[in-house]
Amino acid sequence: MAPALTIVMLPIVKISVIGCGYLGAVHAACMADFGHEVIALDIDAAKVERLGQGIPPFHEPGFEDVLKRALASGRLRFTTDPSAIGEAELHFIAVGTPQRGGSYAADLSQVDTAVAFLLDHARSDEQPVVVAGKSTVPVGTAQSIADRLAEGGLDAVVVWNPEFLREGYAVADTTRPDRVVYGLPEDAERGEIGRAALDEVYRPIIDSGTPRLLVNYPTAELVKVAANSFLATKISFINSMAELCDATGADVTRLAEAIGHDDRIGPKFLQAGIGFGGGCLPKDIRAFMARAGELGVDQSLTFLREVDSINMRRRDHAVELAAQMCGGRLVGLKVAVLGLTFKPDSDDVRDSPALDIAGRLWGRGANVVATDPAGADAVRRVRPDLQIVDTADEALQGADLVMLLTAWRDYVALDPAHAKSLVAVPRIIDGRNALDPTAWSQAGWDYRGMGRTASTW
Known part of the structure; x- marks a missing residue:
């Protein structure tokens, strides 16, 4: 657990944050909340306008409060004008x-644009500016940026400071991280400039005792992708165990519980289901494999191909299980899909297994009626062919099959007796193993999980 955060009076640092997506907007607001002066830059005028009005362009618990507080303080501004970053002492990419x-x-075009903005507008008249990269990039990028800035005449110390945000916990992960990592240049004097600058910005975090690791560029660039690859491997491992459990009658949730008691393994990320998605894990492990190939060490990461393959196979399995439960054909049957985002407490539908499965069911001729408390609007934009309703009850009405694909609390807490009164046929696939199989079976449902069934033991 991260140590408690103590807010102290800080020397004000003038900061720019280039990029106001999920990472940048949260980082900018939290740094202003720490007491720094922050100018946040993005080329998307609509996004900048919303943020400037205190309206988050994405769903993230707790972010709106921090955003509005930072704006009200006068320490946070959003802009589309690159020249506005000129007064900053420290620039976050x-x-x-x-x-x-x-x-x-990985597509680094946005990184290239950020570097161009720095060359055109950042200033290093009396002392070097510090450029801190937070984006997840292929190993070698930090040195490349440092070289480009030097060649362009900007005296800049580049530090790579990877982010470790979890959607749904981004504010806490920014203000109370479990560690901070500084990737510093080999020149000790310039590295000390970068370290001191980030220490000043992160003073509340550092003073609270959060571990701080000082490493070189390649190590810092590898931390995030290595961590994500490990987590993805752990998820795909338990999903491969779910396949074995389906074949043998074992219960993957009890299996995960049993092996999770081994402190060398631990219980986290051993939740079998329809697989991982979102904007980080899938693309990060693929970019990691691609970069390993470029470096001539692709064999070191060949296991990630199977991790990715297992993950995608879970989606196939969910669709085939749906067809099996419905007698082999889905054409014309109403399938209620509960959840479309890649995880609860997020509106992110990028590479969402739930949305992909809903689309595959529609492609097999099913009448898909789906709902999601945060991602509905995003799905309406990217998949206008799917029928989206506002509530679980609307989706369940007259359904021939129910599929729980994102474990939102409201869906996990559904009363099986009430749900049964709404559907045409009480069949449910628990794609996240989030329901109590015994309770649903006893209420008269044909329950199927991912590697689990209703069982006495």
């Missing part, structure tokens, strides 16, 4: 690095 079209590799 917090842009997206999505998967490149037609490739596993």
Whole structure:
């Protein structure tokens, strides 16, 4: 557990944050809440306008309060004007690095734009400016940026400071992280400039005793992708165990509980289901594989191909299980899909297993009626062909099959007797193993989980 945060009076640091997506907007607001002066830059005028009005462009618990507080203090401004970053002493690069079209590799075009903005507008008249990268990038990027800034005539100390945000916990992970990592240049004097600058910005975090790791560029760049690859491997491992449990009658949730008591393994990320998604894990492990190939060490990460394959296979399994429960055909049957985002407490539908499964069911001829408390509007934009309703009761009405695909609290807390009174046929697939199989079975439902069934033991 992260140590308690003690807010102290800080020397004000003038900061710019380039990129106002999920990472950048949260970081900018939290740094202003720490007491720093922050100018946040993005080229998306609509996003900047909303943020400037205190309206979050994404769903993130607790963020709106921090955003409004930071704006009211006068310490936070949002802009589309790159020249506004000129007065900053420290610049954070917090842009997206999505998967490149037609490739596993990361698309660094937004990073390139951020570097161009720095070359055009950042100032290093009396002393070096500090540029802190937070984006998840291929190893080698930090040195490349440092070289480009130097070649362009900007005296800048580049520090790589990877983010470890979990959607749904971003504010806490920014203000009370479990560790901070500084990737510093090999030149000790310039590295000390970068360390001192970040220590000043993160003073409440540092003073609270949060571990701080000083490493070189490559190590800092590898931390995030290595962590995500480990977590993805752990998730795919338990999902492969779910396949074995389906074949043998074992219960994957009890299996996970049993092996999780081994402190070398631990219980976290051993929740079998329909697999992982979102804007980080899938693209990060693919970019990691691509970069390993570029470095000539692709064999070191070949296991990640199977991790990715297992993850995608879970989606196939969910659709096939749906067809099996409905007698082999889905055409014309109403399927109620509960949850469309890749995880609860988020409106993110990027690479969402739930949304992908809903689309596959629709492609198989099912009448899909779906609902999600935060992601409905996003789904209406990207999949206008799907029928989206506002409540679980609307989705359940007359359904031939129910699929719980995102474990929102309201769905997990559904009363099986009430739900049964709404559907046409009481069949449910628990894609997140979040329900009590015994309670649902005793209420008259044909319950199927991912590697689990209703069992006495």
